[in-house]
Amino acid sequence: MTAAAAIHPRPTAVETLLDREQERFRLTHLKSEAAWKTGQEHFLYGAPSHWMRRWAGGFPVYAAEAKGAHIRDIDGHDYVDFCLGDTGGMCGHGPEAVTRAAARQLERGATMMLPTEDSLWVGAELTRRFGLPYWTFTTSATDANRGGIRIARMVTGRAKVLVFSGCYHGGVEEAHVELRDGHVGLRNMIHPNGVDHSAVSKVVEFNDIGALERALAPGDVACVLTEPLMTNFGTIPATEGFHAALREVTRRTGTLLIIDETHTISCGPGGYTALHGLAPDMLVAGKAIAGGIPAGIFGVTEEIAERLWALVPKVNPRIRQSAHLGIGGTLAGNALTVAVMRAVLEGVLTEANYEKMAANAARLAEAARGVIKASGLPWHVTRVGARAEIMFMPNPPKNGAEVRAARQGDLETLLHAFYMNEGILVTPFHTMFLMCPATSAEDVDRHTEVFARFVGLVRDAGVV
Ligand SMILES: Cc1ncc(COP(=O)(O)O)c(C=O)c1O
Incomplete structure (x- = not known):
């Protein structure tokens, strides 16, 4: 040359x-x-x-x-x-059901720090579709994942989050990792920012139950955060038996399982979870759920709710300024988003x-x-x-x-x-x-x- x-x-x-x-x-x-x-x-x-x-x-x-x-x-x-x-x-x-619901609610108040009756319908419908009894709304799927992780840490007292190499779960710091020579490395193209990911993250390959078992064995992982099939690094399907084994090993090690359905809600009305009868401790979704208006949701099981309420009681009328959960945001669950979510679930998805x-x-x-x-x-x-x-x-x-x-x-x-x-x-x-x-x-x-x-x-x- x-x-x-x-x-x-x-x-x-x-x-x-x-x-x-x-x-x-x-x-x-x-x-x-x-x-x-x-x-x-x-x-x-x-x-x-x-x-x-x-x-x-x-x-x-x-x-x-x-x-x-x-x-x-x-x-x-x-x-x-x-x-x-x-x-x-x-x-x-611009589906008509969404534009009509949005216009109607904008005239009646977009955000008031108050629940609306639409939320009652939406909460019941989310349970019908996804099977989890209790829900919280956020303004993005990222934020729903952050909320789920925070709750997992609260109830388990553990710090680490395990994800699968090649994953993406939004701007969730713990998930900005991939497997590099058997160790936690920074995800493809993510610029370093001074965070020591080995302190907060574990990462293994998808569909590798042996590696998952070894990573969860020390009992220091609060939750596994995963899509039910991977959609952010090419489409990577779950192999036969993967989900059953994932659920078994997470239960055995006291690790919570968060299934992120933000993309896989495209599988059906109740996402991959309903289609395949998965039983996560928490389920996250966002994006399409409010027709393109910013929204995130996460649901928890009865058991997780009970464990959380033991730490932060559900209602205490005498102590108004009781502990908050450190999750969500001012605009979470606002009337406009909830009205549109209802229109989406009733008439579009x-x-x-x-x-x-x-x-x-x-x-x-x-x-x-x-x-x-x-x-x-x-x-x-x-x-x-x-x-x-x-x-x-x-x-x-x-x-x-x-x-x-x-x-x-x-x-x-x-x-x-x-x-x-x-x-x-x-x-x-x-x-x-x-x-x-x-x-x-x-x-x-x-x-x-x-x-x-x-x-x-x-x-x-x-x-x-
Ligand atoms: C599986 C998954 N979870 C969460 C997110 C984050 O969504 P958002 O950027 O709307 O917060 C994404 C974004 O692509 C995603 O693919």
């Missing part, structure tokens, strides 16, 4: 294609590009949330409006939205809509499998409920290590940039598709056609 080539290595075939797609994107999204430049003057990371910068085109499109399963950007492009706000928009954009969403996810997965099979590529598609995922490996992974070993980040970025140029939005982190009630068979077929062209493109370029 010459010195010049070492300093300026030739771009790989994927990089050449990506440069081309990003230039195509730039030239057709001039208004978004200009908005993004102006955003640099006002925002720490160019946009109101740093997550918004992580799109494959090189900058985000600026949304003009969204309806149902479609988004229109300020340059006038239409997208089939399979990202759906990374699940926050799983009800679809219904059995019938879940069936439609699952059918469209199955249609997408089946068609994508067909494209993959015809091309002979060693890729696979997983479909769980209303969600599907294309992964660049032949079989579903068992754990985060397998995902990491097979990951082709540059090819994934190219696929996502191509999608955006062709009017398809997927979650910007990996190739995951979510259906909403308004997603149509035509929307799905649009993806199939675009995906087939992408496969042709990378095949012709000799990239795969």
